[in-house]
Amino acid sequence: MVRRRICIAFKAVSMSFHDSKWFNSLPTPKGDLEKIQRRGREYLDLIGMPKKSDEAWRFTDLSRLSSLFNLPFLLNNPTNKIRKNIPLPSSKFEGFQLVISPGFDPLESVDLPDGFTQLSTAELDGILGRTIDKCSCNDEWLVAVNNSCTYRVLGLRINGDNLPPLELVLDSREDAFVATRIVLIVESKTKFDLFQVLLGKNNSAHSHLLEMHIGSDACVNHGWLARGTKESGYFATLAIEQDIRSQYAFSSVQEGWSFGRLEQKIVQESGYASTALRGLQVSKGKEQIVNNSTIRFDGPEGVLDQLQKAIAVDYSHSIFNGSIEVPRIAQRTSASQLSRNLLLSKHARIDTKPQLKIVADDVKCTHGATVSQLQEEQVFYMLSRGISHEDAMRLLLKGYCEEIVRTLPVSGSRWGVLSNLLEGV
Amino acid sequence: MTSSNLLGELVSKPYKYGFVTDIETEKISKGLTEDVIRLISSKKQEPEFLLNFRLKAYKQWLKMQEPDWAELGYPKVNYQDIIYYAAPKQNQKKASLDEVDPKLLETFDKLGIPLSEQKRLSNVAVDAVFDSVSIATTYKEQLAEHGVIFCSISEAVNEYPELVERYLGTVVPCNDNFFAALNSAVFSDGSFVYIPKGIECPMELSSYFRINSGDIGQFERTLIIAEDRASVSYLEGCTAPMFDTNTLHAAVVELIALEDSSIKYSTVQNWYSGNEEGVGGIYNFVTKRGQCRGARSKISWSQVETGSAITWKYPSCILQGEGSVGEFYSVALTNNLQKADTGTKMVHIGADTKSTIVSKGISAGKSRNSYRGLVQMGPKASGARNYSQCDSMLIGDQASANTYPYIRSQQSMASIEHEASTCRISEDQLFYLQSRGIGFEEAVSMMVSGFCRDVFNQLPMEFAAEADKLLALKLEGSVG
Numbered sequence: 038m039v040r041r042r043i044c045i046a047f048k049a050v051s052m053s054f055h056d057s058k059w060f061n062s063l064p065t066p067k068g069d070l071e072k073i074q075r076r077g078r079e080y081l082d083l084i085g086m087p088k089k090s091d092e093a094w095r096f097t098d099l100s101r102l103s104s105l106f107n108l109p110f111l112l113n114n115p116t117n118k119i120r121k122n123i124p125l126p127s128s129k130f131e132g133f134q135l136v137i138s139p140g141f142d143p144l145e146s147v148d149l150p151d152g153f154t155q156l157s158t159a160e161l162d163g164i165l166g167r168t169i170d171k172c173s174c175n176d177e178w179l180v181a182v183n184n185s186c187t188y189r190v191l192g193l194r195i196n197g198d199n200l201p202p203l204e205l206v207l208d209s210r211e212d213a214f215v216a217t218r219i220v221l222i223v224e225s226k227t228k229f230d231l232f233q234v235l236l237g238k239n240n241s242a243h244s245h246l247l248e249m250h251i252g253s254d255a256c257v258n259h260g261w262l263a264r265g266t267k268e269s270g271y272f273a274t275l276a277i278e279q280d281i282r283s284q285y286a287f288s289s290v291q292e293g294w295s296f297g298r299l300e301q302k303i304v305q306e307s308g309y310a311s312t313a314l315r316g317l318q319v320s321k322g323k324e325q326i327v328n329n330s331t332i333r334f335d336g337p338e339g340v341l342d343q344l345q346k347a348i349a350v351d352y353s354h355s356i357f358n359g360s361i362e363v364p365r366i367a368q369r370t371s372a373s374q375l376s377r378n379l380l381l382s383k384h385a386r387i388d389t390k391p392q393l394k395i396v397a398d399d400v401k402c403t404h405g406a407t408v409s410q411l412q413e414e415q416v417f418y419m420l421s422r423g424i425s426h427e428d429a430m431r432l433l434l435k436g437y438c439e440e441i442v443r444t445l446p447v448s449g450s451r452w453g454v455l456s457n458l459l460e461g462v
Numbered sequence: 463m464t465s466s467n468l469l470g471e472l473v474s475k476p477y478k479y480g481f482v483t484d485i486e487t488e489k490i491s492k493g494l495t496e497d498v499i500r501l502i503s504s505k506k507q508e509p510e511f512l513l514n515f516r517l518k519a520y521k522q523w524l525k526m527q528e529p530d531w532a533e534l535g536y537p538k539v540n541y542q543d544i545i546y547y548a549a550p551k552q553n554q555k556k557a558s559l560d561e562v563d564p565k566l567l568e569t570f571d572k573l574g575i576p577l578s579e580q581k582r583l584s585n586v587a588v589d590a591v592f593d594s595v596s597i598a599t600t601y602k603e604q605l606a607e608h609g610v611i612f613c614s615i616s617e618a619v620n621e622y623p624e625l626v627e628r629y630l631g632t633v634v635p636c637n638d639n640f641f642a643a644l645n646s647a648v649f650s651d652g653s654f655v656y657i658p659k660g661i662e663c664p665m666e667l668s669s670y671f672r673i674n675s676g677d678i679g680q681f682e683r684t685l686i687i688a689e690d691r692a693s694v695s696y697l698e699g700c701t702a703p704m705f706d707t708n709t710l711h712a713a714v715v716e717l718i719a720l721e722d723s724s725i726k727y728s729t730v731q732n733w734y735s736g737n738e739e740g741v742g743g744i745y746n747f748v749t750k751r752g753q754c755r756g757a758r759s760k761i762s763w764s765q766v767e768t769g770s771a772i773t774w775k776y777p778s779c780i781l782q783g784e785g786s787v788g789e790f791y792s793v794a795l796t797n798n799l800q801k802a803d804t805g806t807k808m809v810h811i812g813a814d815t816k817s818t819i820v821s822k823g824i825s826a827g828k829s830r831n832s833y834r835g836l837v838q839m840g841p842k843a844s845g846a847r848n849y850s851q852c853d854s855m856l857i858g859d860q861a862s863a864n865t866y867p868y869i870r871s872q873q874s875m876a877s878i879e880h881e882a883s884t885c886r887i888s889e890d891q892l893f894y895l896q897s898r899g900i901g902f903e904e905a906v907s908m909m910v911s912g913f914c915r916d917v918f919n920q921l922p923m924e925f926a927a928e929a930d931k932l933l934a935l936k937l938e939g940s941v942g
Contacts, residue, residue: 368859382874388870394862396861398857401883404880404882406878406880407878408871408876409877410874
């Protein structure tokens, strides 16, 4: 199997987001990307930073968000390519790996495996921003930020049913702001696994935007691991457009971010599609981790099965907003959403808001939410079988996390997700 | 005819309380200024503390913005085009019912609230409010024998000023929100209930609110205080005539429950909801909040919301006392172009507090029915528990049902459970009932009634039957 690593070196443009020169100092791209960049900047000029009064930002620690934009923006320096010290797992991987960063063409001198082709600039011009439009998130602040910063896009067309799993590692840099953008076109009847890993560094910020169009009858198993370290921040928007009869399974794990925010925008375009969402967010120390998901059914007989879990300890704050929109056209939709939260410390906080917006009448929609400690009965059961309190807690937490972690695509297992998660909980 | 057409027809029966009473009314001129507030206060011969309370609220209101987060999309209200005080012309508050204008008595008779002695509802004391003033309160003397005070708030301001001053605005401060501030500045009448220590109120208390004039705003204010070990059940009903303009109703209700006391507050709201094109109807912007101050106290809200063009209402409980209990049972039915944004807030402050929320929303026609609620566990609410259930039923494919539950927890030893579901009147169930000889309308009625049973079970006997009938009536013409 093919195994590739592409690594890039950077130089930093030392200006802050609050300085209008910050954006203007970035390279100007060509084609549609230039228009997108201009539109994003105009929007940000008009709107400014988010406010507490905006529903989408009510619970967010805005000072923390703001501090991310004090970091200098990172530009690549193509003349100085060096292997960087990225903590990639050493275990064997039967797939294709790309390590990408902003502005740099990660496909340079790389042989893509069969079934994967790079989108040309002309192709990108027709496609770029289309999924964002379909998902009605052009006016989202985080999308506008990414629009404003991005001047290079990685675009891939994926076609086939015997494809190697694709692992995309999104690297961050210490003391710098990084923006990355990816467009994936998954052709009809294609089956493939995608695993994205976003790694934080000390005092780093990362803005990521993924647009993925899933063709009819295609099947995508998508994993997302966002692993931060001290004082690292990230915000990502994953815009997914599902065509008729497509299947999309998404599993995410977020941990270790001083400020972490994942926005999922999914639209089932023509119905008869299915979506399964699994998410786990673990917050420790003074971290704030947010997971927002919006799914809209624009056709009949769509299916959604969503389970979102959170563990909050120490002084951390975990937030989930889940929205299900079922317009009139989406008859016979079946959607269920469950938000389960464990609040394990005296000073930690959990906010959860599962929402239903329904117009169609022939639908089955349910949602549920729980916030609690570990069940006393379960702990007692283990204690009565001679397991120590600490081991019992650990075992229960492991079981709690495993329900999500085991749904990550195959390559997820080599990142030691579970052991890392439970450290310090 | 398909069952959905039949269902649609079933929901749209004419509003039977839409008549206007032709009675001479004293009105002040339109608009809201400091002078208007002073005028209302002087008309009611209020003590200074109340005037100051009103003026403070007015100053706050001027600085506030009308909330638009519920996205109800109603046209902007011109607050200077509203009459803030209107009262049927009477020289003085009547000493007995015999002196009350017979037209007024007749009005309440027609509404099914007989006030005259022979026809009174047994075991229910009624305070009848017409536009801005209270017309009559029945069974006052019998209640007084038990030490229970049940009168209009204007009367209480003059007769029990110390009680009013001590409690008014303590649960809903005058700057709480835009509509509460407006109400605090201009409130005209409403009910006052005081249950002394250890007293179980011997009969159901009830207020009936009637808007008669088309250009006035009704701003009633209700204050209920249950002292230690006291208990009371209070019912509220409302209707209005059919006008093709919108009428504003901005009420504030404050409940205070002290140690081991219990307050049960039930509402059947049947304001005029506008016609099929959405012309006319009441804008119902209400702030209702109860505070369980004492340990083991209990506040229970039950509501059946069928009327109003716009409903913006979130009866809430502040669970402060250790082991206190809050309950919210609601049925909200919307039809045609009605919009209802209603729900509750359960704020758990004390340890071992418990709350239950059961909300049933039924949307028909092109209406929008939203449940918006908050469950919050404060840092000291160890052992607190909440259970919420929000179910929606959709009738027709143009109505919308939304659920926005906000859940916040800052206490690891608290537990919150929330569940919501959406369904419709299933063809199979309808077929089953019809195949057993039950008529279509009756079958739908039975299914809706079954859907709402958890809430109806919580209503006082007198209201439960009425609510069931009201729902069947409202649904006429929309199901099918």
